[in-house]
Amino acid sequence: MTQFLKERENQILTKGADSAEIACGKKSLAGSVSQRACVFCGSRVVLYPIADALHVIHGPVGCASYTWDIRGSLSSGPQLHRLSFTTDLKERDVVFGGEKKLYHSLIELIDKYQPKAAFVFSTCIIGVIGDDVEAVCRQVTREKGIDVIPVMSEGFNGTKKDGYKIANEALARLVGTNNDFKPAKYSINILGDFNLAGELWILAEYYKKLGVEIIACMTGDGRVDEIRRAHHASLNVVQCSGSIMHLAKDMKEKYKIPFMKVSYFGIEDMSEALYEVAKFFDDEEMMTKARELVTNEISKLLPALQPYRQKLEGKKAAIYVGGAFKAISLVKALRLLGMKTVVVGSQTGNAEDYKLLKELCDEGTIIVDDSNPNELSEFVKLTGANLFIGGVKERPIAHKLGLGFCDHNHERKEALAGYVGMMNFAKEVFASVTSPVWKFVREPQQFNMGAVPPDSSESQSS
């Protein structure tokens, strides 16, 4: 792997061959074609699903354009979060400041949309030109009587993870502001599920069957009023820990609400999540219900998965996703389908995640932090992967390499959480890996040589 940036060596390891721990949480090297985004991106994605809040992006137009309705975080009610609002700063504003523009924008928007709260995202240049966003937010809060919360997410100010933390702090300002609420006996908050393709709604059904009330889902189908009373919950159940752990810890400290990390992907992790919650409440009846639910679902699911497993057995997968915790679940879910993970990496994983990954993976699996297209395509070639799991930027690369692909990011079209999600996952992976199209891949000269008749070339699915 000599062609990789030397400085990145310790961010890549092969299980079995390298004994050292992977280096992670580092800034990307200048000049790398990193798949990572910025602080603003991190904050924007965490707060985005709060559907009845106003999200105003303070800066030049780009940051608002690129984040306009691109995440499949579904809302069962208001759709305000899907619109794009920006102060669209011009050269003049860069010189004279954008505070007035921000103030007027907020006043106009709040009058028009009557949101429950407003988030104001600072983009790169705001800090540099010295706008006092906090002051403007305070003023508008006073005048309009709703919380206008500054999100100081200048892009350069760290990594995407820092953006998560800043968004968590913004959420923390809402949590605990409504005390007139009587929670049910067993109540939880869901943290870190983004309700992509309606996944939260699947989980909500499960929890309902267990007799657990969900007070707030912070990051999917979110509502300001629910977040305000989230501190009444007995437990925070955290998925996608990278994005929301900070809030979970904060709520533990402030409101003594314990949290547990779970994952809803794959049978094992999904079932464990339900059992853990039942165990937490120490309620025999709930545990019985959880067992019934799990048994019932699995008894339907396993036979249904069988035909897919038969076709997928022995196929190899490469995973490159945002958070490493998700990658861990994916490795297990793939195993359930008889597939082996040969490459696994993430944009923002932490040391603990990578340690877990290393334990979990088979010998020879390449584990990587903050990778780039060249590396990924090299790894795929080295390992002979048949499937790639990633996001928008990885999809066309995988396809060009002749690999099946599954979007496990915000552009997923099918729910992948829960038991039904596992089924969808199997179907999606199966469809992509065994697509007839892989049979048609040719290099131009193959036609000229006439050596390969149209239907007899090697099929990746055989």
Add this chain to the structure above:
Amino acid sequence: MLLRHTTTEIKERKALTVNPAKTCQPVGAMYAALGVHGCLPHSHGSQGCCSYHRSALTRHYKEPVMAATSSFTEGSSVFGGQANLLQAIDNIFTIYEPEIIAVHSTCLSETIGDDLGQIVAKAKDDGKVPEGKHVVQAATPSYVGSHVTGYANMLEAFVKYFSFNTNEKIRQVNMLSGWVEPSDMRELKRMAGLMDLKTVLLPDTSDVLDTPMTGKYTMYPKGGTTVEEITSMGNSMATVAMGDFATRKAAIMLDNKCKVPFKMVDIPIGLKATDRFVQAMALAGKVSVPDVLTEERGRLVDVITDMHQYFYGKRVALYGDPDNLLPLIEFLVDIDMKPVYVVSGTPGKAFSKKALEILAEKVPEAKVQNGASADMYLLHQWIKQEGVDLIMGNTYGKYISRDEGIPFVRTGFPIVDRIGHSYFPTVGYTGGIRILERILGALMDKIDATAPEESFELVM
């Protein structure tokens, strides 16, 4: 009703853009740079910019889009990004081995006052640019202009850097293309080929963002204008520049620097704009127009004739980029449609003036707005005040189309929910037929879906 909040009443907005009809300069610079062979675009700013632009282009083209970033840190925002860019240049040439790095700035690096020219010069002095390799730079502050401005600035930077007049005149015509699709670039070359002209097209994203599936991933696909070609542009007989906003700067640069005269024309969208393009090419290359092109033209006119009754008087709302909109509204007027609302987020007085000129005679009631507060929200308000029969523009029009039940033809950037734009051109005479086909398809699908039983027609 995703846009249920849109009000019919239009109040003057002090400071606010809702659902913008534009994006920022750097993505344009990135797209232009991808049209140069062996070139790796580089974003000098925070990591997110680069990631967003790559994602935006990938969603539109369904192709890998490669670009590097200076990955600014808090330190860079205080002390300047020189160290980052120097390190980046070094790393890029070592690892990714492009022929050219095309650096563009961002709002951040511009605001803190980084001087790209000086930094790139230092990189050369420090020996970080290997022999025979190049670093081209363009200032593309996001708070000025739009993505079209960034495209124009990058094009200008390429000819400024590479093109030289070495006093050997070559029988060659330069084509500077505005922001169009790979399919369109391919079509421009095909048409020039029919005229038996040797041309250089800059930029050229065909065979870069529409690459075939081979089971291999190539970081630098075979397409793109080569360094030799751009260099030779300084010796060409003339330049035909398509689209004022996107290409005038580069055309002027070629004229000033290499004394290559230029002719500004519109992007050849529709009948008359294609006529002017063909004529300009013929004049520039001193060739006559071949029959085969005249025949293509005839087929376009034939389609207009046959289907005129379906176009006649139909009200159309359009939004997008100035260079693409001007010839398109002209075409719509020519086929007897009524482009009543036109919006472009890209600022520049020339646009509204020209658009209103085109519309003055046949559609005096038309409303045109560009620049400040020319956004999709405004367009929707206009439509609510008085409806239209058709909406034309990028994917973001689908909200209005759905809410108001108006047929919708996708054109422009970005189109993230349909394919075709990469493969079927809308420039030239044949491209004109495709535009008509799609307009008719959209209008007739609605007629078929809503016509009462008795007037549901088999033959249309």
